[in-house]
Amino acid sequence: MTSAVEARAGSDAPTGQRPARRRRRRRNERVGYLFILPATAHLVLFALVPILFSLYLSFHEWTSPSFLEAPFVGLDNYVSLFSDDPFWHAMYNTAYYTVLSVPIGMAVSLALAVVVNQKLRGVNVFRAVFFMPVITSWVAVSVIWITLLSPDAGLVNYLFRLLHLPQQNWLDDPHTAMFAIVLINTWKTAGFSMVIWLAGLQAVPRELLEAASIDGAGKWRQFWNVTLPLLAPTTIFLVITGVIGGFQVFTPMYVITEGGPLGATDVAVYHIYQRAFEEFSMGYASAQAWVLFAVIFVVTLLQLWFIRRRGESNLI
């Protein structure tokens, strides 16, 4: 799509230019480097060097930030990782969180998008309201929901009592804590995915829906057989980015549950954070971070492979 423009941008390619022109070209080159210099220097110092440094760290036993003694330990960090049950427990929790939060979040946000996609008076107000939690920081969201879910004085248990539902110990019960965070996540992020779904919904050609309706398809059939298949690119985008984001969840577990109760919400990034910055095993924590990245990478590749196998390769 952009290649035509790019080709034009690069089209003053050299073929037998006069010296003056060549001199101008060389000056242009220098200007080009000047323009990208600040961002590129930043990239090298604060992205490339840390990535390489992280690999280096993962092969060393680095237990203090003082840069003094960091013996090379080869693959030891990675080897001991394999029998590190708490780490795999955290990985399991991360996967559990992702598997729950991605489909629930996508279903809720799609429903919202379908509703606010209608031409109704005042629908923009509702869109803005649904978007409020998105702009709110995770810390504020966490603090609000801690109080809402408080067992004796929270609003949620009060509503449960009114509806004659059993009282829950939401965040202090290992069985419900992760589920509660998934619900909070849905509340916080549904508006974001809704905007992305909306962009997809608005690209669905009206004629197709009208044709289906003439063929006797009801609203529900139209949605399942016309709209949803046409939304496939949006669905794929949300699944893939949602899974990546789910594997990187950190803040709610840090603020709301501190990985508890009994490690029920100890997720990978929180686990790595604790190893690195509370126990100062920076080498070992780096190895864990790389394993997490490898898992995310493989899971993403598997999803892409699955999509391609289903013959929808034109979508990625």
Place this chain on the structure above:
Amino acid sequence: MSRRKTLLGVLRALPTYVILSLVGAFMLVPFLWMVTTSLKPSGTTFSYPPDLIPDTFDFGNYVNLFTLAPFGTYVLNSVVVTTVTVVGQVAFCASAAYGFARLSFAGSKSIFVLFLATMMIPFQVTMIPLFLIVFKLGWVNTYQGLIVPGISSAFAIFLLRQAFLTIPRDYQDAARIDGAGEFTVFFRIFLPLVKPALATVAVFAFMGTWNDLLWPLLIGRDEDMRTVELGLAYFNVTSSAYEQPNWPLMMAASVVSLLPVVLVYLCAQRYFVAGISLSGVKG
């Protein structure tokens, strides 16, 4: 006639409005709860049944926030860090994006691909070495430490490059023929043409920096270098360890932390939504 028609339309849409209102209430009640709790007397434990609207409004928590806790310092820190990051990101990324999109030089493509490749490595992988680098530079507990690592963004460069690519080449040529230098072309012609994209980058940088917890958690260790988010998180983490947390005070802090974000959102809503749709549609 037409009035009856609109009435009929409203009636038919009634179920939809009921659904919208229920969901809207679900989205808004937590915010209402936050505001009203912040207006209860400091240290109040919750009453049963919970009163969503208290009988009296007490603004004492907002006063306490700035007198008992150093919340003013947190706000100042957040303002400084966020402002410099936003300005820096727009400047760094706009110039780099322009270089990649409109100037030809050897290695331009491969350097750009390098930028894109780093987007794939999650922050969790780089945060440990990044902390060690910042530590080595002596930047822990400094503004530099909080700001510099986030002052450029590969995603912003990518977004702005796309914007620059849509501008016809004739603009550049015409200005050059008129004798304008590369910098004039950039500042006078191209930057004004991509204003919406610049606004999107600025809004994203603002939200990302103001709402961030993980990096300030590593760098803002001393109390006087905490940002609003970090201060709020520490209120929660430390208070629950010893005592019953002071919910009304924390809710007041949450309200203060939210105000700038809501303001920016109200002013720049369409850039925000445009940015999200763009990132989604690209897939």
